Amino acid sequence: MTTTKAAPFTVRRADSTPAPSLPPFGQFIGGDFIPSTSDATVDVVNPATEEVLTQVAAGTVEDVDAAVAAAVAAKAEWAAKTPKDRAAVLLRVADIIESNRELLETLEAANTGKPDAVAEDDISSAIDTFRFSAGAARAFSTVGADDYAENHTSVIFREPVGVVGVITPWNYPLLMAAWKIAPVLGAGNTLVLKPSEQTPLTTLKLAELIADEVPTGVVNIVTGPGRVVGNRLSEHPDVDLVAITGSVGSGQKVAASAASSVKRVHLELGGKAPVVVFADADLEAAAKGVRSAGFWNGGQECGAACRVLVHESVAEKFIELLVREVSDISVGTPGAGADVEIGSMISGAHYERVLAALEDVRKDGLTIAVGGNAIEGPGYFIEPTVVTNVPAGAVIASTEIFGPVVSVETFSTDEEAVARANETIYGLAASVWTKDSARSLTVPRQLDFGTVWVNSHLVIATEMPWGGFKGSGYGRDLSSYALEDFSRTKHVMFNRSQG
Numbered sequence: 297m298t299t300t301k302a303a304p305f306t307v308r309r310a311d312s313t314p315a316p317s318l319p320p321f322g323q324f325i326g327g328d329f330i331p332s333t334s335d336a337t338v339d340v341v342n343p344a345t346e347e348v349l350t351q352v353a354a355g356t357v358e359d360v361d362a363a364v365a366a367a368v369a370a371k372a373e374w375a376a377k378t379p380k381d382r383a384a385v386l387l388r389v390a391d392i393i394e395s396n397r398e399l400l401e402t403l404e405a406a407n408t409g410k411p412d413a414v415a416e417d418d419i420s421s422a423i424d425t426f427r428f429s430a431g432a433a434r435a436f437s438t439v440g441a442d443d444y445a446e447n448h449t450s451v452i453f454r455e456p457v458g459v460v461g462v463i464t465p466w467n468y469p470l471l472m473a474a475w476k477i478a479p480v481l482g483a484g485n486t487l488v489l490k491p492s493e494q495t496p497l498t499t500l501k502l503a504e505l506i507a508d509e510v511p512t513g514v515v516n517i518v519t520g521p522g523r524v525v526g527n528r529l530s531e532h533p534d535v536d537l538v539a540i541t542g543s544v545g546s547g548q549k550v551a552a553s554a555a556s557s558v559k560r561v562h563l564e565l566g567g568k569a570p571v572v573v574f575a576d577a578d579l580e581a582a583a584k585g586v587r588s589a590g591f592w593n594g595g596q597e598c599g600a601a602c603r604v605l606v607h608e609s610v611a612e613k614f615i616e617l618l619v620r621e622v623s624d625i626s627v628g629t630p631g632a633g634a635d636v637e638i639g640s641m642i643s644g645a646h647y648e649r650v651l652a653a654l655e656d657v658r659k660d661g662l663t664i665a666v667g668g669n670a671i672e673g674p675g676y677f678i679e680p681t682v683v684t685n686v687p688a689g690a691v692i693a694s695t696e697i698f699g700p701v702v703s704v705e706t707f708s709t710d711e712e713a714v715a716r717a718n719e720t721i722y723g724l725a726a727s728v729w730t731k732d733s734a735r736s737l738t739v740p741r742q743l744d745f746g747t748v749w750v751n752s753h754l755v756i757a758t759e760m761p762w763g764g765f766k767g768s769g770y771g772r773d774l775s776s777y778a779l780e781d782f783s784r785t786k787h788v789m790f791n792r793s794q795g
């Protein structure tokens with residue numbers, strides 16, 4: 297039976313918001329903003345108001361080729377710098393972001409509709425990523441020299457891969473750029489980055505702010521559509537590695553285009569994180585955990601706690617607690633207060649996709665325990681929603697909705713919980729809620745996900761690797777593993793019986 301609770305949600309709107317400081321128009325190539333080879337542009341929209349903020353260039357293959365040429369020209373000099381000198385540049389970038397924090401937060405929020413708390417967290421995490429990568433670049437080493445064949449001494453060098461193509465998504469525009477730029481540069485590569493066509497502003501602004509600090513051609517930004525700009529980066533013969541954060545479909549296309557030049561591919565793709573709540577769990581803590589980790593960034597989060605599997609004996613109690621938590625979530629525009637928890641969806645098209653998924657939930661006869669509707673505009677706002685009575689294999693529990701929607705299924709045994717949690721094409725993140733110490737060690741080892749939290753969800757540490765298994769891709773962001781991914785080993789062997 298479908299029971300939709302009367303919508304208790306309204307959008308709290310800011311009285312006024314500061315005008316965002318927009319970046320210059322053009323492609324950032326070779327240290328300057330230059331015109332695209334095409335006059336075509338893409339509108340950049342504020343999704344909380346539906347107003348057009350500005351336009352950016354709809355880049356071309358020729359724009360990418362010029363940016364790659366600039367990155368190729370800069371690569372030898374940047375690679376030859378000592379780790380200490382590269383680290384100094386990354387630390388200056390971190391300082392520049394920090395001293396422009398408010399400007400970047402305002403711009404990010406205007407372009408994404410995310411609440412102030414999320415924009416603040418994004419910028420803080422971006423700063424930390426640059427600082428961590430600066431330190432990691434200096435601590436990065438290989439095993440010492442040794443003999444492994446008679447009269448021969450082996451040395452392993454760790455080298456940059458060369459030019460890295462980076463393609464970023466719209467959910468955390470500057471943060472996802474930082475997750476790539478910092479380790480890519482720290483490991484000694486130059487790069488060409490294509491931001492999402494929907495959210496290019498903070499990436500372009502960063503380029504403007506750091507233009508005098510980063511040597512010419514080391515960082516290049518080309519805006520435009522994925523199928524043109526992203527595809528050219530993926531197939532370009534002078535790009536040595538292409539890294540994308542995005543959906544599974546885009547990752548597949550990038551990997552296919554990259555195959556023609558046999559370049560390395562780094563994929564951070566979608567997720568559908570299970571939240572396994574055992575009967576012995578602290579149910580209140582689990583419900584609060586889902587409130588924050590299921591609805592952070594409006595659920596537009598690849599690791600969102602969006603698919604609860606709860607033991608049948610405590611399901612009723614847990615759902616009651618979760619509905620109470622979610623009913624209390626505050627929805628608002630940027631600037632409407634530090635306590636606003638969720639903002640708008642990123643675009644009209646995505647808003648329609650999430651609403652269509654909720655329509656399917658209704659058609660399938662599932663229960664909408666709270667939320668389930670659009671909130672009156674302007675802006676692409678959707679109520680925080682909990683769907684219950686979800687059977688195994690339901691579409692809502694297996695596809696990435698990427699909105700403020702959490703589904704709840706039940707299970708009977710530990711074996712069933714593990715099997716059902718693993719029954720997904722994704723393998724990015726999961727959480728386990730239990731007070732049983734044996735379970736807290738055993739179950740995470742049985743789950744096929746790159747990150748598993750125990751009694752927590754969505755806590756990210758810059759020192760720890762982030763990345764998935766299965767359809768969520770391969771490659772690691774954050775941690776020294778990211779620097780490893782963006783570098784290559786070279787073995788040099790010396791014959792000591794000669795000369």
Ligand code: NAD
Pocket residue numbers: 463464465466467468472490491492493520521522523525526527530540541542543544545546547549550564565566567597598696698724763764768
């Ligand atoms: P998307 O796949 O639509 O776009 C991501 C980027 O890929 C954009 O810049 C887009 O222009 C580009 N692109 C699209 N088609 C392309 C092609 N044929 N060739 C090259 N590039 C192409 O994803 P999105 O909607 O911007 O972001 C949401 C997705 O990102 C979700 O699936 C989410 O789970 C995923 N994501 C994953 C992580 C992670 O760490 N694993 C982090 C954030 C977001």
